[in-house]
Amino acid sequence: MTKVKLLNLLVFLGITLLGCGLSKSGMEPADPSAPAFDSAGKVAAWVKMWNTYDLSQVDELFVQDDRLTYFSSEREGAIIGIEAVREHHRDFGFVEGGKSQGSRLWVEDLHTKDLGSAAIVTGIWYFQRPTGPRQRGPLTFVYVRDEDVFRLVHLNFGNYLDE
Secondary structure, eight states: OOHHHHHHHHHHHHHHHHHTTBOTTSSSBOOTTSOOOOHHHHHHHHHHHHHHTBGGGHHHHBOSSTTOEEEOSSSSSEEESHHHHHHHHHHTTOBTTOOOOSOEEEEEEEEEEEOSSEEEEEEEEEEEOSSSOOEEEEEEEEEEEETTEEEEEEEEEOOOOOO
């Protein structure tokens, strides 16, 4: 089995188990009194990070270990772990404290499945540079409750073909 197929299987199994409403340990039910997942706020924070190219926001938004998986629309293969995700963002020009790039990213058509200890968000991302064609494609975000805060544990971006 290839590494990518194995990774996809592991992500599928992880999402399936999270969908059962289990806590981080997997042994007891998730806390029903915990606050509901705020998909609009979480996605807005991720969009702000991209629009400001603020590398310092990566640690606020993502889990801080090798549970993190990321499929970019810009390169093949899985990006695994927080260090690799930080480097991926540096490759795009992200810097501590952010900077202005003149480009704009936004997300539309959000759909959220709140599973208690996890949440799955899907939507369509759009990206426009000051010059050139607009890019767009589907996205999937998986969040897990990490120390009572929802953080991204998996991201998957695709590209729609030009019309």
